[in-house]
Amino acid sequence: DTAVSQTPKYLVTQMGNDKSIKCEQNLGHDTMYWYKQDSKKFLKIMFSYNNKELIINETVPNRFSPKSPDKAHLNLHINSLELGDSAVYFCASSHTQMTGPDSPLHFGNGTRLTVT
């Protein structure tokens, strides 16, 4: 059973379109995250939710809107897609929002977004 699963795996779309990525975790974790990984493999946090509440919102354009219907799900909606949004988007979860050896990050396998 996949612990953190995200769909779709690949997403190819044109500039200006709106798209969504979905994430689900079956680990019983309280905290979920969206990370963006650029072509140089740098992982940058975008958002973090703890028990459905937003706790981290890095300087991300407001075209990106996360939604957490329950603590097992975190979706990412992107409006008016731009070329620079092309990247791999990773969902992750952790036991709690407090970082420590008992609460490492568990990642999904990513959604590869290509904007043409």
Next chain:
Amino acid sequence: QKEVEQDPGPLSVPEGAIVSLNCTYSNSAFQYFMWYRQYSRKGPELLMYTYSSGNKEDGRFTAQVDKSSKYISLFIRDSQPSDSATYLCAMTIYNFNKFYFGSGTKLNVKP
């Protein structure tokens, strides 16, 4: 300056070699240090963590932290082709709510 710096490589070694992967960091408050391994087209997975200076060993892998130099290392002994992946270091302050990642070093172990 980024919080965490990591040489991107790629690093290519023959099977059986000892590999050394390194990161430097700027924030002396970091306490908890991790290494993640990321295979191609997959998400990062936690390989090892340390919570202090010194060494921690797990099989063929040894993680080392030198807080005075703000430098961490991951050593892989008897490297195998299956170790070929990108290795990302990450660190945080204990009970904080954010992890800081290096940009990853791509390792290729040739049979």
